[in-house]
Amino acid sequence: MIAASVKRMWDDDAASRKLGMELHAAADGEARLTMRVTSDMVNGHGMCHGGYLFLLADSAFACACNSPGPVTVAAGGDITFVASARENDVLEAVATERTVYGRSGVYDVTITRPTDGRVIAEFRGRSRVLRS
Numbered sequence: 001m002i003a004a005s006v007k008r009m010w011d012d013d014a015a016s017r018k019l020g021m022e023l024h025a026a027a028d029g030e031a032r033l034t035m036r037v038t039s040d041m042v043n044g045h046g047m048c049h050g051g052y053l054f055l056l057a058d059s060a061f062a063c064a065c066n067s068p069g070p071v072t073v074a075a076g077g078d079i080t081f082v083a084s085a086r087e088n089d090v091l092e093a094v095a096t097e098r099t100v101y102g103r104s105g106v107y108d109v110t111i112t113r114p115t116d117g118r119v120i121a122e123f124r125g126r127s128r129v130l131r132s
Contacts, residue, residue, distance in 0.1 A: 031095040
């Protein structure tokens with residue numbers, strides 16, 4: 001299921017869609033996206049550039065924290081790179097709400113390579129609901 005609030009946001013998110021990300025689910029503080037690593041995303045070591053991994057995680061985070069409805073933005077985020085991804089790898093990012101307090105929230109995103117279950121990166125994002 002994809003919440004209507006996320007569907008509207010996703011339709012306007014040219015950055016995520018132009019990178020080939022696919023939104024599979026976003027509801028109740030959770031989201032799941034996939035992205036194939038293209039030759040344009042590979043750094044000089046033949047690995048997926050960390051910026052693209054961060055962008056994938058950030059997009060999943062955005063979908064999860066906007067799924068309840070109010071417009072929510074990132075207040076911050078950090079990532080730990082666990083393993084490398086290579087060209088043609090399909091990566092999956094799963095975002096989960098950890099806690100919401102007032103207008104703030106904390107979300108975790110795990111990026112894996114589903115073909116072997118390998119964790120590629122762990123992301124933690126902090127959200128803030130905008131005032132109407």
